[in-house]
Amino acid sequence: MEKPEIAVAFAPDLHVFVGGAERAERPAVRIDGAATLGHLVESLGVPLTEVGALLLDGSPVPTSHIPRGGEAVTVLAVSRPQPLPGPARFLLDVHLGKLARQLRLLGVDTAYESIDIGDPALAARSAAEQRVMLSRDRGLLRRRELWAGGYVYSHRPEEQLRDVLSRFAPPLAPWTRCTACNGSLREATKESVHDELAAGTERSFDVFARCEDCGQVYWRGAHHGRLNAIVADAVREFGDIPATRA
Numbered sequence: 641m642e643k644p645e646i647a648v649a650f651a652p653d654l655h656v657f658v659g660g661a662e663r664a665e666r667p668a669v670r671i672d673g674a675a676t677l678g679h680l681v682e683s684l685g686v687p688l689t690e691v692g693a694l695l696l697d698g699s700p701v702p703t704s705h706i707p708r709g710g711e712a713v714t715v716l717a718v719s720r721p722q723p724l725p726g727p728a729r730f731l732l733d734v735h736l737g738k739l740a741r742q743l744r745l746l747g748v749d750t751a752y753e754s755i756d757i758g759d760p761a762l763a764a765r766s767a768a769e770q771r772v773m774l775s776r777d778r779g780l781l782r783r784r785e786l787w788a789g790g791y792v793y794s795h796r797p798e799e800q801l802r803d804v805l806s807r808f809a810p811p812l813a814p815w816t817r818c819t820a821c822n823g824s825l826r827e828a829t830k831e832s833v834h835d836e837l838a839a840g841t842e843r844s845f846d847v848f849a850r851c852e853d854c855g856q857v858y859w860r861g862a863h864h865g866r867l868n869a870i871v872a873d874a875v876r877e878f879g880d881i882p883a884t885r886a
């Protein structure tokens with residue numbers, strides 16, 4: 641006897657996972673009467689972190705719904721901005737170092753490991769520290785331990801930054817966080833950073849800050865145009881500046 645089927649339609653934002661618009665046009669999907677709708681959607685290539693709602697004949701159903709033959713399901717993408725169960729903090733996988741530095745530049749709490757600690761350790765850290773796991777690895781985003789997760793849709797860091805800011809709308813506080821280690825910056829006097837500055841730097845700048853965690857010294861004005869442009873663009877489009885420090 642032939643197994644029953646359901647029709648599954650994906651929202652345009654999710655077409656990237658299922659092989660383009662054509663294949664997303666209500667393909668008939670065989671069901672076994674036991675697998676949940678969430679499992680079925682994942683098996684079609686869509687991480688559940690990217691799913692905003694599952695609609696059965698227009699009404700939302702949970703991922704635990706067990707489909708029956710003949711049903712028509714629509715899979716919606718997450719809404720933007722997407723609410724989180726807590727403050728917007730992030731954990732980035734080893735491939736997203738540039739994005740990590742840009743988020744820190746904007747004052748967004750961003751953990752990042754430059755070595756690959758493996759999917760189980762990343763997922764455990766996401767859970768322990770309540771951080772949104774950002775990755776382009778669908779396998780990692782399938783891990784149930786994640787506190788929350790988000791697929792990064794572009795290869796290009798500038799687009800990745802806009803993607804994350806528009807999706808999670810984290811509060812921005814540019815120049816308040818160490819881009820090297822994610823520590824908080826505290827204002828420092830010129831005298832206290834004297835030993836770490838070249839003579840020209842000391843003469844040219846008056847506002848200094850030091851990372852509370854790694855000790856790195858920063859000075860206002862030293863950031864070349866590209867970083868200023870990243871901050872200006874992000875603030876114009878996505879944020880306000882609550883308290884700018886050096």
Ligand SMILES: [Zn+2]
Nearest residue numbers: 818821851854
């Ligand atoms: Zn630091």
